[in-house]
Amino acid sequence: MSQAFHLFKIGDSSMQMMAFIKTKKFLYVFTGAVFLLSLFLASSFYTSHIKAQTSAMEDSYLYLRDQVFALENTLEEKSGILESLEEDIETKQGELEKTEENLAGKEAEQAGLEKEYSEKTAQLQEEYDETVAMIERRDEVQEELESLEERLEAETKVLKASLEKELAGLEKEVKTKQAEADKLAAEIEAKNEELENVTTVIREKKEEPVSLSAGMFVVGHDIEPGRYLVEPVGRGSNFVTYDANGKLSVNIILSNRPDHGVSEYVLFLGDQYIIDSNTPATFTPIE
Incomplete structure (x- = not known):
């Protein structure tokens, strides 16, 4: 911005000088100076040579004036371009500020996302470790289970054989006890019949009612x-x-x-x- 302003000041001074050159006053002054110069040189040069010099100087003046006009047009164009550039710079400056604000927000958002990612990663790592431990524990439990199943199967066979043997003995004993119970039941039934006869039968005496x-x-x-x-x-x-x-x-x-x-x-x-x-x-x- 400072360089652009400096260029603008230089351009403003050039424009003032060019405006002065285009005036009649400058022409008069320049012509007078040339005339005085011609008079001053008349003592040592010929009149024809002075005219040639004057003509050359006029041509130079016209050339310079055309150059000034061209420079003035160019300066006006550059001034327009400069103004457009300044407007663009201001616009870009506003966009840059907005971009910086958005960038700050994005950085904060990114920091939050990074924190969340870190927490999620730690949680997933913990769950992964627990899963691995559970898998390892599952293998150990599976081995223990298979060992227990084999042991249970062996003990079941032994127990089954023992129970079958004991059951056979109990069945034999039950048959013996059942025979004894049937014998006792028959005896009890006989005794009950005898008791019933004793307690229920009323024997009348030979005496008259x-x-x-x-x-x-x-x-x-x-x-x-x-x-x-x-x-x-x-x-x-x-x-x-x-x-x-x-x-x-x-x-x-x-x-x-x-x-x-x-x-x-x-x-x-x-x-x-x-x-x-x-x-x-x-x-x-x-x-």
Whole structure:
């Protein structure tokens, strides 16, 4: 910019000089100077020679004026080019500033991307190391698993043979125990039948049954003490007995009606027991 400004100042001075050269005043001055010079040289040169010199000087002046005009046009063109260049420089300067700003942003973005890349790379490296370790561990586990499978297969064969042998012995023992259990079951069944016969069969005595009407009776006075089978006469009703101390002994309903009391009842009548019956009943002595 400073060089361009310096060139512009030089060009401005040249333009002022050229503008002065193109004026009539410069022409008069130049002509006067030439004339005075001619007069000064008249003493030593001939008039024809002075004219020739004057003509040559005029030609030089015209040539110089044409050169000045050409230089002026060239200077104007260069001035336009210079102005265009300055505008371009300002534009490029603005673009450069924007580019620098964008570059700064891109550098910051690149730094962030580099940081992210570094973190991702470290994470991937860690995951890779873990994967490699897992693969190595998998191979070790696979070998241990195969060893355990072989050991399990061998122990299974041994255990199976032992269990089969033990099972055969247990089956034999079970058969023996089953035979013993069947024998014991037969014996238990026989004993149960015998017990049932003993506990359920009521053996009647040879004595005649005693019939009592409804009412209250004293054992030992109205009927002999002993074990009896009591049956209602007719529809039946409440039947109660008390021991010698007046404590309730039996409290039932003797009845021949279905789902209403019982049709017969075995009881023991001690001496001085009280019989309170609301129904006539038959007392059959039993053993």
